[in-house]
Amino acid sequence: MERIVVKVGSNVLTTPTGKLDITRLSAIVDQIAWLKEHRYEVILVSSGAVACGRSELKVEYALDSVEQRQLYSAIGQVKLINHYYDLFREYGIHIGQVLTMRENFQQGEQYDNQRACMEVMLDNAVIPIVNENDTVSITELMFTDNDELSGLISQMMGAKTLVLLSNVDGIYTGNPAEPDSQLIAKVNPKDQLDKYIQAEKSSAGRGGMESKYKTARQVSQSGIRVIIANGRRDNILPQVLTAPHTTPHTEFVPQQR
Numbered sequence: 501m502e503r504i505v506v507k508v509g510s511n512v513l514t515t516p517t518g519k520l521d522i523t524r525l526s527a528i529v530d531q532i533a534w535l536k537e538h539r540y541e542v543i544l545v546s547s548g549a550v551a552c553g554r555s556e557l558k559v560e561y562a563l564d565s566v567e568q569r570q571l572y573s574a575i576g577q578v579k580l581i582n583h584y585y586d587l588f589r590e591y592g593i594h595i596g597q598v599l600t601m602r603e604n605f606q607q608g609e610q611y612d613n614q615r616a617c618m619e620v621m622l623d624n625a626v627i628p629i630v631n632e633n634d635t636v637s638i639t640e641l642m643f644t645d646n647d648e649l650s651g652l653i654s655q656m657m658g659a660k661t662l663v664l665l666s667n668v669d670g671i672y673t674g675n676p677a678e679p680d681s682q683l684i685a686k687v688n689p690k691d692q693l694d695k696y697i698q699a700e701k702s703s704a705g706r707g708g709m710e711s712k713y714k715t716a717r718q719v720s721q722s723g724i725r726v727i728i729a730n731g732r733r734d735n736i737l738p739q740v741l742t743a744p745h746t747t748p749h750t751e752f753v754p755q756q757r
C-alpha cells in the first residue's frame with residue numbers, strides 16, 4: 501500500500517459566490533474512493549470549514565476577524581464533515597475527523613498521540629479527514645494555512661506523496677493568465693523558482709502559490725514527492741497518478757535520503 505496525503509483547498513470546494521460546491525466535493529470523494537480501490541492509503545486534509553459556515557449563517561452585526569473564523573468554522577466544519585460522511589458511506593468507506601493545532605506538532609506526547617490516532621485509523625481502513633481546529637487556534641498560534649498543515653501531516657505519517665489540490669494547474673513561469681507563461685512540470689531539489697511565484701491569493705482560503713511552493717520545497721526535501729494540481733479538473737487524482745505525462749501539474753521530485 502502506498503500512503504498518500506491529499507489536501508483540498510477552500511477554492512476547490514467553493515463556488516465563485518462562496519457557497520460549498522457539493523458537486524465538486526462529491527467528485528473529490530469519488531476520486532478518493534478510486535485511490536482506496538487502487539491500494540492507496542489516504543489521508544485527506546480538507547479546508548472549507550470557514551467558507552462553508554459563512555454561507556450558512558447571516559450575522560447582522562460586524563464580527564471581528566477572530567470571531568468570524570471561530571463562528572464560521574464551528575458551524576462549517578459540521579456541515580463539511582457531514583457531507584463527507586454521507587458521500588463516503590455510499591462507498592462503504594469509513595471516515596474519522598481529526599482536528600489539530602500547531603502545538604500538536606512539537607515532538608512529545610501530543611505528537612505521538614496524534615500519529616498513533618491516525619495510524620490506528622489507517623490500520624482499520626478509516627480515512628482521517630484533517631483540518632485545523634479553527635475554533636480554538638487563533639492568530640500567532642495558527643498554521644500559516646492548510647498547505648503547511650498537510651506538509652506536517654505528510655512528514656508525521658511518512659507519506660510517499662503529498663498532492664496539493666488548488667484551482668490552478670501548478671506553478672507557471674509567469675502569470676498563468678498570460679499566454680507566454682508555461683507550466684513547470686518538474687522541480688528538482690536544487691531548482692529555485694522564487695522568481696516565478698506570484699504573491700496573490702484566492703479569496704476563499706488562506707493559502708496561495710507562495711505558501712504551496714514553500715511547503716512543496718520543504719516537504720520534498722524531506723524525501724516526499726509533492727504534486728500541485730488543479731482540483732477542478734475532472735478525475736485529476738487518478739489522472740495525475742497514472743498518466744502524469746498527459747496531465748497538467750507541477751511535481752517536486754523528492755530529495756534522495
Ligand code: GLU
Pocket residue numbers: 510546547548549550551573631632634644645646647704705706707
Ligand atoms: N482551516 C480553514 C478552513 O477550513 C482553511 C485554512 C486554509 O485556507 O488553508 O476553512
